[in-house]
């Protein structure tokens with residue numbers, strides 16, 4: 001585990017490439033966006049970051065990358081200690097390019113592989129693991145301490161950046177979120193059955209909300225934004241407006 005922790009420092013060294021274009025200024029400027037699967041957090045957060053000139057941190061991609069790596073390495077997903085040790089030894093790099101986000105694990109581009117249903121449906125094996133959460137939260141905090149950041153995930157306003165001045169809980173109805181996931185999968189050329197997808201989104205809601213460590217919940221001081229009947233543009237505008245008011 002000690003060797004693994006040192007390895008995690010190496011991982012952190014790679015992270016700066018992720019924000020290389022961003023200004024190094026007020027570290028307290030964090031926009032924390034949480035919410036359930038399919039609420040549109042990633043696309044919204046990325047555009048909000050662009051509009052505010054902040055860095056963008058997709059924490060879900062980190063849990064996805066760790067899950068992909070564990071599957072790829074044939075780790076027993078029910079062995080929590082082995083999972084944590086392997087995550088600590090992972091070299092993770094997430095880079096925002098004009099063409100999109102590029103996620104590499106040990107130099108291998110896994111940007112597409114981390115979005116497969118197999119990975120999505122097995123993340124709960126890792127995201128309930130407190131040792132893994134600790135490792136990834138540490139990286140996320142270091143990222144946010146270095147520059148103004150829009151971070152999105154499930155525990156950003158409650159655990160990662162509890163002192164963030166701007167917290168948003170982005171929600172939408174289950175059907176709307178299923179439709180958004182379906183649209184994403186169509187774009188990626190992935191096959192799906194709508195009812196199965198809806199059941200999976202619901203299942204992930206339950207897993208995120210009911211886990212013992214860092215369950216998904218709205219922070220008391222978070223602004224609740226229900227985007228069920230809002231366009232993406234309207235959602236981005238609302239978040240940017242709120243950020244400009246409170247930051």
Ligand code: DC
Pocket residue numbers: 037059060061063064123127152153154155156204208
């Ligand atoms: O946002 P996403 O679908 O890419 O996230 C993938 C999974 O990672 C999600 O099912 C829950 C987990 N996750 C988490 O536990 N904490 C975070 N801060 C971000 C994601």
